[in-house]
Amino acid sequence: MLNGELLRVAWRAVSAHKLRSFLTLLGVIIGVMTVIAVVSVIQGLNNYVATKLFTLSPDVYTIERFGIITSRDEFLEALKRRRIQKSDFEAFQRLSKTAVMVGARSGTTRSVRSGSKRLSDVQISGVTANIAELSNLDIDLGRFFTEPENERRAFVAVIGTEVRDELFPRVDPVGRTILIDGIPFRVIGLLVKQGSAFGQSQDNIVYVPREALAKAWGARRNMSIYVKAKGGVEGIPASMDEARAIFRALRKTAPSAPDPVSFVTAEAIQVVWRSISAGAFALLAFISSISLVVGAIVIANIMLVSVVERTKEIGIRLAIGARKRDIRRQFLLEAGLLALGGGAVGVLFGWIISSLINAFTPLPTLVTPGLISMGLLLATLTGLLAGVFPAVKASRLPPIEALRYE
Numbered sequence: 001m002l003n004g005e006l007l008r009v010a011w012r013a014v015s016a017h018k019l020r021s022f023l024t025l026l027g028v029i030i031g032v033m034t035v036i037a038v039v040s041v042i043q044g045l046n047n048y049v050a051t052k053l054f055t056l057s058p059d060v061y062t063i064e065r066f067g068i069i070t071s072r073d074e075f076l077e078a079l080k081r082r083r084i085q086k087s088d089f090e091a092f093q094r095l096s097k098t099a100v101m102v103g104a105r106s107g108t109t110r111s112v113r114s115g116s117k118r119l120s121d122v123q124i125s126g127v128t129a130n131i132a133e134l135s136n137l138d139i140d141l142g143r144f145f146t147e148p149e150n151e152r153r154a155f156v157a158v159i160g161t162e163v164r165d166e167l168f169p170r171v172d173p174v175g176r177t178i179l180i181d182g183i184p185f186r187v188i189g190l191l192v193k194q195g196s197a198f199g200q201s202q203d204n205i206v207y208v209p210r211e212a213l214a215k216a217w218g219a220r221r222n223m224s225i226y227v228k229a230k231g232g233v234e235g236i237p238a239s240m241d242e243a244r245a246i247f248r249a250l251r252k253t254a255p256s257a258p259d260p261v262s263f264v265t266a267e268a269i270q271v272v273w274r275s276i277s278a279g280a281f282a283l284l285a286f287i288s289s290i291s292l293v294v295g296a297i298v299i300a301n302i303m304l305v306s307v308v309e310r311t312k313e314i315g316i317r318l319a320i321g322a323r324k325r326d327i328r329r330q331f332l333l334e335a336g337l338l339a340l341g342g343g344a345v346g347v348l349f350g351w352i353i354s355s356l357i358n359a360f361t362p363l364p365t366l367v368t369p370g371l372i373s374m375g376l377l378l379a380t381l382t383g384l385l386a387g388v389f390p391a392v393k394a395s396r397l398p399p400i401e402a403l404r405y406e
Helices: 003-013 019-026 028-055 073-078 085-096 147-151 160-166 208-215 232-251 266-309 313-318 324-358 371-394 400-404
Strands: 060-064 100-116 115-126 139-142 158-160 178-180 183-193 205-209 224-227 262-265
Touching: 019 139, 028 266, 028 371, 060 232, 060 324, 085 100, 085 147, 085 224, 100 208, 115 160, 139 178, 147 208, 158 160, 158 232, 160 183, 160 205, 178 205, 183 205, 205 208, 224 232, 224 313, 232 262, 262 266, 266 324, 266 371, 324 371
Parallel strands: 115 205, 158 183
Antiparallel strands: 060 224, 060 262, 100 115, 100 178, 100 224, 139 183, 158 205, 178 183
């Protein structure tokens, strides 16, 4: 039988029982829909982590007291370390031979007010002027502060969009004054909107000169040191080895003792996130696969029912010269068409759910053509595998017995 005729026969068989076909495909629809929604969230989060959540340049690393904590033991060990303070920052600047740029960052949480409008729990980040470059901070309006402004402890500020929206709606904030815990700071810049990550706003922030933060709220505050390595990404390992040696000397750390600081790179953050997201994806994919397995079982059962209902038709076709492989191909094609239709509906519903997640929750999502193709392919393979046994059974019916079937 020609492929075109096989397709027409298969389509007529599927469309003859529309309700039964739809109910048959519910498992496939739910499975594919879940896969699309879950993978779109994982892809969206991966993209967000890579592009926004952690904004270090690839050739920049940070020296931290805590760093990346993945276990209780690591946390307890980090608690034993001394704070990184201004004297450490200045000593590292003086001693390092592999750093082409060194910046510092410390922070606190304060209330911010302008007139009668007030914001609580705003992140106040005290930084050196070069943090704008080291952290890839983009300015929408105005400018970032300069190092001379940092050194003379100028009370100037660069604010996030959430602070602007709450305190200066529909007006240019540059040149206006905000009160951080009652201390006046002049706004000189507005950051580009960053959005939210895991429910945490990235725009509820105010950057001020690090020396101004120390003057206003105390200098004995832990800081992170940002280092741009000589030689780019390839120079990071050598630079971190040098930084490790410098801090072990500064802390007078015993040779057998663990390092007194931790190091964080953009790659390390993404590696940790990928391991977390891979585990989450595996779990959710397993849950989604249960729906696909149920869908495959239902398709196989319905195709077996179809074989019984069409026994006489199969006998007639075999009697007039149809080959067994034609019968097998027809039933496989019917199972594949059923599953492909379910896959298309599942992809559509998955895309809708993904869009709703993106619109109404802080979770970013990303639906790509590759993800859509994967959903359709997964559904089709499910149908074809489910159709193998019914197709083989149909092709093995003895023609004479099939013709006698009532």
